[in-house]
Amino acid sequence: MAHANRRHSDEAQRLLALEDEELLDTPAEPYLDTLVRIAQGVFGVETVLVSLVDRQRQWFKARRGLSAAETPRDISFCQHAILQEQPMVINDAREDQQFHDNPLVTGPPHIRFYAGQRLFNRNGMALGTLCLIDSHPKTLQPAQVDLLKDMAILAEGYLKLRSVSRQSVQLKAAVSREQRKAMLDSLTQLWNRAGLMHFLPLQQKDAQQNGQRLGVLFCDLDHFKRVNDTFGHQGGDQVLWETARRIGSAVRPEDIVTRSGGEEFVVLTQVSEPEQLQRIAERIRHGIAERTVLIDDTELELTISVGTAIIRDGESPESLLHRADLALYQAKRNGRNRVEEAQ
Numbered sequence: 001m002a003h004a005n006r007r008h009s010d011e012a013q014r015l016l017a018l019e020d021e022e023l024l025d026t027p028a029e030p031y032l033d034t035l036v037r038i039a040q041g042v043f044g045v046e047t048v049l050v051s052l053v054d055r056q057r058q059w060f061k062a063r064r065g066l067s068a069a070e071t072p073r074d075i076s077f078c079q080h081a082i083l084q085e086q087p088m089v090i091n092d093a094r095e096d097q098q099f100h101d102n103p104l105v106t107g108p109p110h111i112r113f114y115a116g117q118r119l120f121n122r123n124g125m126a127l128g129t130l131c132l133i134d135s136h137p138k139t140l141q142p143a144q145v146d147l148l149k150d151m152a153i154l155a156e157g158y159l160k161l162r163s164v165s166r167q168s169v170q171l172k173a174a175v176s177r178e179q180r181k182a183m184l185d186s187l188t189q190l191w192n193r194a195g196l197m198h199f200l201p202l203q204q205k206d207a208q209q210n211g212q213r214l215g216v217l218f219c220d221l222d223h224f225k226r227v228n229d230t231f232g233h234q235g236g237d238q239v240l241w242e243t244a245r246r247i248g249s250a251v252r253p254e255d256i257v258t259r260s261g262g263e264e265f266v267v268l269t270q271v272s273e274p275e276q277l278q279r280i281a282e283r284i285r286h287g288i289a290e291r292t293v294l295i296d297d298t299e300l301e302l303t304i305s306v307g308t309a310i311i312r313d314g315e316s317p318e319s320l321l322h323r324a325d326l327a328l329y330q331a332k333r334n335g336r337n338r339v340e341e342a343q
Contacts, residue, residue, distance in 0.1 A: 018052060018121075025184055028062060028245070030249040035062065036050060039064075053078055081116030082127075087116065094112065094137075116132075117148050132148070185258075192259060200317040218328040219284060219305070220304065221239070271310065285304055308341050323343070
């Protein structure tokens, strides 16, 4: 059957390699988010994914144009692409003997075009793909196939660097994969409130060891209820997704971004002085306000209010969060679209 589960010749070793990379069920990362956004524009496709092929599912480390965080492996195109020496390109899946009866072709999202290039780890194991998807038939010229390979090299290179980063090592030591699943917000692909409370004391301890001070930024979208009232929850979800991407792009790689609930985001960071925290907060504020979000052909202007706080000597992490939250409410009272520092 066209959507039967396909397996790599070294499948057991491949899955061990994927597990060892600590990529599955981890937060989105700005570099890969940027790469898939650029690929979407360059190739003119509806969807671009960095897809990791797990035992029973394909999970998306980065995605653009698709709301789902994962899909079943047994109907995935990517499980076939990781077996191919060259990029797997399907111009029109309806005309392809292998995929014409695939549920993703006969039903939503009605895939017609697919192109996937394998992504390898340091030891040459195929972990997944960088793939392009569209609901209309397309063809790739040879130069475009080469460009897809080049972009896959960039994605692959970043994944390799990430696997040896300090944050990845700390994550592996601190949180099991099952814990990560419970602490990841499926909509925004950020840590949720459980993740925030888990990492808060760990970040405090790490900051002390590094001679830094723990800082917190409480961020809340302004007038978000109007978005839901005007565009419905689907439009609201799109705004939250885009907000998460922009906050992630505004902070540093070692900072931890969380969605604590609703339209509220909390960032944990390590700084040496209050001015450093204020600069990060202003980058977030400008990142939200400087570009509109397109929803149903409508350009929506967004702003965000931010409250900041740096931990005091002897202060508990919970007290730090409370002061940052109070600073956020002060920013709201003072007119929104501003940053306020906790007293």
